[in-house]
Amino acid sequence: MVKLYALSTCPYCRMTRKFLDDEGVEYEEVEVDKLEGAEREDAVEEVRRVSGGTSFPVVVAGEEVIVGFDKARIKKTLGI
Amino acid sequence: MADPPRRLFEPGTRIEDLKAYMGPFVARLGYKFNSDTEFVDAVLESELELLESEGDVWCPCRIRPDDRREHAKYVCPCIPFYLDAFGAVRKCWCGLFVRGDVERGEELHGAVEIPPGPKTVRVAAASDLADGQGKTVKVGKREIALFRVGDEFYALSNLCLHMYGPLGEGYLDGHHVMCPWHGWRYDVRDGNTDHPGADVRTYPVEVRDGEVFVTV
Numbered sequence: 001m002v003k004l005y006a007l008s009t010c011p012y013c014r015m016t017r018k019f020l021d022d023e024g025v026e027y028e029e030v031e032v033d034k035l036e037g038a039e040r041e042d043a044v045e046e047v048r049r050v051s052g053g054t055s056f057p058v059v060v061a062g063e064e065v066i067v068g069f070d071k072a073r074i075k076k077t078l079g080i
Numbered sequence: 081m082a083d084p085p086r087r088l089f090e091p092g093t094r095i096e097d098l099k100a101y102m103g104p105f106v107a108r109l110g111y112k113f114n115s116d117t118e119f120v121d122a123v124l125e126s127e128l129e130l131l132e133s134e135g136d137v138w139c140p141c142r143i144r145p146d147d148r149r150e151h152a153k154y155v156c157p158c159i160p161f162y163l164d165a166f167g168a169v170r171k172c173w174c175g176l177f178v179r180g181d182v183e184r185g186e187e188l189h190g191a192v193e194i195p196p197g198p199k200t201v202r203v204a205a206a207s208d209l210a211d212g213q214g215k216t217v218k219v220g221k222r223e224i225a226l227f228r229v230g231d232e233f234y235a236l237s238n239l240c241l242h243m244y245g246p247l248g249e250g251y252l253d254g255h256h257v258m259c260p261w262h263g264w265r266y267d268v269r270d271g272n273t274d275h276p277g278a279d280v281r282t283y284p285v286e287v288r289d290g291e292v293f294v295t296v
Contacts, residue, residue, distance in 0.1 A: 009126040009140040011119065011174070015189075032143055044143060049223065050244055054143050055173060060244075063237055063281055069189065 002027035002078065005047050005058040008034055012069040013057040019071060023080050032056070089131055095124045098137065102157055102177075109159050111177040114185035123176045127156055141174045200295045206233070206287055214257060216248030219296045223248070224283060226292065227268045229255055233285045234268040235294045241278040 004020065004027050006013035020027050032043045044054060051058045051067050059066040064077045074080075089097065103113065114120050126140035137156045138144065144151045153161040159172055166172050170179040171188045178185040203217040209228040216238050217224050223238035225248035234255075238248050245261030252258075256265050266273045271280040284295040 007141065007143060009130055011122045011126060012141055012189075014122075046244065047143075049246075050239060052220070052222070056141050056143065062277065063239065063241060063279075 003060040004029045005043070005051075005056060005060070006031055007056045010056050016057040016059065016069045016074075019069070019074070023075075023078075025078060025080065027059075089137060091132075093128065093131060095121060095128065098124050098127065106157050106159060106177050107180075109157075109163075110180050111157075111159055111172070112180050114171070114175055114178050114188075115183070116175075116186040116189070119186065119189070120176060123174050139172075139174055198295055200286070200293050202291050203235075203294050204292045206290045206292055208292075209233070212252050214248050214250065214252055216246060217294070219294060222296055224294060224296070225250070225257070225268075226285075226294070227252055227257060229268065233287060233292050235283040235285045236266065236268060236271045237280040237282075239280065240264050240266075241273075241275070241280060247280070 002020070002025055004016060006017065006029060008031050017029065030043055032040065032047065035043050047058055048054055050060055050065050053067070055067055057069060059074055061077045066073050066077065099113065106112065123140060127137040130138045130140060139154050139156050139158055142154050144154050157172065157177060159166055159177060162173070167179070169188065170182050171177065171185070175185065175189055178188060182188065201219045203219065203224070203226060204215070209215060209226065211228055211230055214225055214227040217226050224235050225238040227234045229252070236247065238246055240247050240259040240261065242259065242262055242264045245259045247257055247259055247266065249260045250257040251260065252268070255267055255269055257268050258265050264273060264275060266280060271282040273279055286293045
């Protein structure tokens with residue numbers, strides 16, 4: 001399952017979401033800034049652990065972690 | 081000429097106000113607004129939302145950690161804090177600003193960093209790990225699980241592909257590590273697991289003069 005970590009305020013996150021939708025990719029999205037309390041802390045910590053930072057969007061597909069709206073890399077990783 | 085002091089933006093601030101303030105500021109740093117005006121307006125619209133809710137204009141693509149000193153580095157424009165990183169990709173993180181020599185800013189959308197070539201890094205002393213032990217090491221942004229079985233060392237991605245548990249903290253049984261969170265098992269020699277499509281990447285390891293090196 002593809003996982004998208006995003007912020008509601010982030011233009012690149014919106015572009016990534018639209019791209020995944022347009023390509024018909026099934027994914028689970030976590031809008032980190034809309035979480036609260038411990039749930040938010042856990043999500044931020046998870047993003048930091050998988051991507052090494054707190055920049056968004058972060059797409060996790062299998063073992064690939066793609067930071068930013070890198071369309072070419074997303075396409076290659078997902079085989080679309 | 082000194083940079084203008086930061087000021088708090090007042091309620092009713094518009095996109096044009098942000099542009100008027102930010103333009104001269106980033107020009108002194110060798111940057112300008114991206115030529116993709118639609119994108120620029122979308123970013124600044126997001127920043128106005130953040131101004132409304134947070135009291136200042138923050139990078140809309142990054143979330144601020146729980147560290148007040150770090151927070152300052154996420155204020156927009158954040159270029160002074162990341163001159164080296166942004167200089168390499170010729171734009172700021174969001175792409176709101178690009179280097180002055182960039183003609184078509186939209187071509188940089190999605191550029192995050194220059195992909196590094198393979199590099200070999202010392203990650204531990206061989207004596208740090210006893211037979212059957214593992215640990216997590218960091219190489220750049222990668223978390224790597226390092227294991228010792230007898231006199232052999234193995235390195236693989238630290239992320240279990242079930243729920244991204246830390247394999248470096250797992251339990252080693254011969255050549256198999258069991259994820260400490262839910263028990264998924266991986267062969268440390270090749271990263272293979274019984275779960276379809278969930279094998280993890282391994283990295284070459286070399287021991288020289290009692291030091292362990294991993295190539296990523």
